[in-house]
Amino acid sequence: MKLRAIAFNLFAWGIVLMVAFPLFWMLVTSVKPQSELFRRPPTMLPEAWTFEHYARLLFDTNFLRYFWNSVILSTATTFVVVIIATLGAYSLVRYRYRGRETLAFLVLFTYLLPSVVLILPLYLMLVKLGLSNTITSLVIAYTTFALPYALWLLRSFMAGIPEDLESAALVDGASRMGAFRDIILPQLLPGIISTALFTFILSWNEYLYALVLVNSDSARPLTTGVMNMLISSFNIEWSLLMAASVMMSVPLIIVFAFLQSYLTRGFGAGGVKG
Amino acid sequence: MADVIFSDVQKNFGAFTAVESLNLSIEQGEFVSLLGPSGCGKTTTLRMLAGLEFPTSGEIRIADRVVNDLAPGQRDIAMVFQSYALYPHMSVGQNIAYPLKKRRVPKAERAKMVAKTAEMLQLTPLLGRKPQELSGGQQQRVALGRALVRDPKVFLLDEPLSNLDAKLRGYMRAELVELHERLGRTMVYVTHDQLEAMTMSDRIAVMEGGKLQQFAPPQDVYREPANRFVAGFIGTPGMTLVNGELRHEGGRWLFDAPGLSVEARNLGPDARPGPAAMGIRPEGLNIGTGTLPGIIQLVEQTGHENIVIVRFGDDLRMTGRTPPHQLWRSGETVQCSIDPDTAHFFAAGARGKRLNAPLQPATANGRVSKTTLKEAKS
Numbered sequence: 192m193k194l195r196a197i198a199f200n201l202f203a204w205g206i207v208l209m210v211a212f213p214l215f216w217m218l219v220t221s222v223k224p225q226s227e228l229f230r231r232p233p234t235m236l237p238e239a240w241t242f243e244h245y246a247r248l249l250f251d252t253n254f255l256r257y258f259w260n261s262v263i264l265s266t267a268t269t270f271v272v273v274i275i276a277t278l279g280a281y282s283l284v285r286y287r288y289r290g291r292e293t294l295a296f297l298v299l300f301t302y303l304l305p306s307v308v309l310i311l312p313l314y315l316m317l318v319k320l321g322l323s324n325t326i327t328s329l330v331i332a333y334t335t336f337a338l339p340y341a342l343w344l345l346r347s348f349m350a351g352i353p354e355d356l357e358s359a360a361l362v363d364g365a366s367r368m369g370a371f372r373d374i375i376l377p378q379l380l381p382g383i384i385s386t387a388l389f390t391f392i393l394s395w396n397e398y399l400y401a402l403v404l405v406n407s408d409s410a411r412p413l414t415t416g417v418m419n420m421l422i423s424s425f426n427i428e429w430s431l432l433m434a435a436s437v438m439m440s441v442p443l444i445i446v447f448a449f450l451q452s453y454l455t456r457g458f459g460a461g462g463v464k465g
Numbered sequence: 466m467a468d469v470i471f472s473d474v475q476k477n478f479g480a481f482t483a484v485e486s487l488n489l490s491i492e493q494g495e496f497v498s499l500l501g502p503s504g505c506g507k508t509t510t511l512r513m514l515a516g517l518e519f520p521t522s523g524e525i526r527i528a529d530r531v532v533n534d535l536a537p538g539q540r541d542i543a544m545v546f547q548s549y550a551l552y553p554h555m556s557v558g559q560n561i562a563y564p565l566k567k568r569r570v571p572k573a574e575r576a577k578m579v580a581k582t583a584e585m586l587q588l589t590p591l592l593g594r595k596p597q598e599l600s601g602g603q604q605q606r607v608a609l610g611r612a613l614v615r616d617p618k619v620f621l622l623d624e625p626l627s628n629l630d631a632k633l634r635g636y637m638r639a640e641l642v643e644l645h646e647r648l649g650r651t652m653v654y655v656t657h658d659q660l661e662a663m664t665m666s667d668r669i670a671v672m673e674g675g676k677l678q679q680f681a682p683p684q685d686v687y688r689e690p691a692n693r694f695v696a697g698f699i700g701t702p703g704m705t706l707v708n709g710e711l712r713h714e715g716g717r718w719l720f721d722a723p724g725l726s727v728e729a730r731n732l733g734p735d736a737r738p739g740p741a742a743m744g745i746r747p748e749g750l751n752i753g754t755g756t757l758p759g760i761i762q763l764v765e766q767t768g769h770e771n772i773v774i775v776r777f778g779d780d781l782r783m784t785g786r787t788p789p790h791q792l793w794r795s796g797e798t799v800q801c802s803i804d805p806d807t808a809h810f811f812a813a814g815a816r817g818k819r820l821n822a823p824l825q826p827a828t829a830n831g832r833v834s835k836t837t838l839k840e841a842k843s
Binding site for chain 1: 512515516517536537538542543544546547548550552553554563564567568611621
């Protein structure tokens with residue numbers, strides 16, 4: 192029995208190491224001097240530590256511009272998705288109308304299509320709307336694929352809130368909007384936070400839509416911006432790329448660390464009830 | 466003056482009729498129970514009164530004002546839910562204060578009213594706690610507090626005691642009756658528990674299949690059930706209902722069933738010869754004396770009495786009660802008799818109407834049970 196526990200532990204740690212090693216390597220590479228990068232055998236820890244890559248990235252390139260674009264883009268998408276999904280989930284759970292279930296399934300159906308299929312029609316539509324090459328176009332695009340999942344996630348959260356709570360608020364003198372604000376929203380908070388996290392991460396890491404829809408530096412997010420800047424057909428700037436990757440991951444890691452418990456709760460609710 | 470009036474109220478959910486042409490007039494200060502099995506329409510009726518459902522047709526009045534199109538908050542009602550529906554993210558104090566806050570009562574006055582209500586319900590030490598930190602009984606009192614903190618015209622209670630254990634339920638019954646007498650407000654109480662309805666109400670509205678079956682004081686519902694459904698539903702143990710035939714012979718009525726023939730007295734003008742049903746309450750069956758031979762099937766000893774099921778003929782079973790010292794053994798043969806004066810007769814069919822002549826009123830106001838309850842509590 193004890194042997195089994197040890198074997199299981201070793202196995203689990205093996206997997207953790209496998210997942211963590213690339214992150215470790217990213218961090219280490221970003222602080223190694225250029226001369227040490229391709230040395231054989233490779234050095235595990237840098238012999239000389241340097242932050243020159245970070246400095247170059249921040250001061251000599253467009254990195255901050257892309258970072259700022261990504262922040263605006265992800266925050267805006269998160270706001271739009273959370274607001275629409277919360278109201279939509281409320282409607283799907285609380286009101287009875289013809290085609291309610293069909294509507295919910297149709298929304299999910301769009302999520303099942305590969306995003307490549309949707310890119311071109313979406314691109315053409317955005318061009319027609321005069322939105323090509325703008326952050327707004329990306330916000331719209333990301334909303335289309337984050338919304339279905341967000342709607343379903345919030346729907347299962349909403350279904351878990353007893354209707355009696357809202358009825359009680361109505362009897363106590365609240366309007367429907369008042370009951371929604373005073374009673375439903377606080378109950379829905381864990382769901383809203385996990386939906387917001389999900390959407391934020393999705394928008395922060397998205398690459399394909401950003402590549403197709405935006406090709407000017409003023410609107411490029413981090414993902415395509417960094418690729419465009421550091422990877423050419425002749426050369427890959429590994430140390431800069433690693434430094435950029437670290438800085439791209441940091442916001443997510445911080446947000447994740449603080450809100451981790453909400454996120455796992457959110458995925459749990461989606462898994463059981465959705 | 467009638468405080469709550471339902472006139473021809475109908476509620477359909479698609480093709481399903483939840484409440485059918487309901488006419489009900491509740492007096493000011495009255496305690497009325499809506500009683501019936503699950504799905505009988507009692508909760509829908511209450512929710513229509515609360516404004517949480519809207520009637521398909523008909524008119525609902527509260528204090529002489531048509532409320533059909535009024536939002537729940539504008540009806541001057543308060544409601545206690547079966548689940549208590551306490552707001553989980555608010556403290557006990559905030560829960561009780563919420564209806565006042567929504568009505569823009571100034572903060573200082575609000576605090577005073579909450580303190581007063583909390584004191585009345587012994588909730589003062591719990592004001593800072595969250596609902597999930599309270600026991601079922603305490604949560605129930607908070608729900609009551611939230612309803613009581615204002616002084617609404619009508620209190621609506623949707624099975625508020627059903628989640629409590631038996632002992633606490635008995636206690637809270639007495640508390641509610643006392644509260645009703647102290648406040649003198651109209652209360653509409655939904656329950657499927659006939660004991661609650663019998664012991665607390667001024668009048669009971671028995672419902673089944675979306676229809677009102679009888680609306681009368683508890684004693685009348687028990688002594689003179691309007692039809693076969695009410696007869697079978699009210700009373701523990703229940704009334705034994707026997708299908709048979711009424712015949713008129715030599716100037717008197719007789720009721721015949723397989724293995725049984727009883728003189729039918731006290732029949733009213735509606736009695737006709739033909740298929741009918743006889744109902745016998747447990748106290749109407751005399752076990753140990755008489756000319757009707759039966760076999761003891763089962764004896765349940767409750768302590769203060771014995772519930773005895775006796776079999777007559779092949780498959781007719783009747784329930785009777787005997788004093789605790791009078792014990793019978795299963796399988797024993799006994800002589801029994803049926804008290805013809807207490808027999809109820811109904812027309813054929815599941816809701817066959819009562820055929821007996823009306824009885825003299827039992828008490829002046831039909832509220833004997835409340836006094837008994839209070840004595841029991843003290």
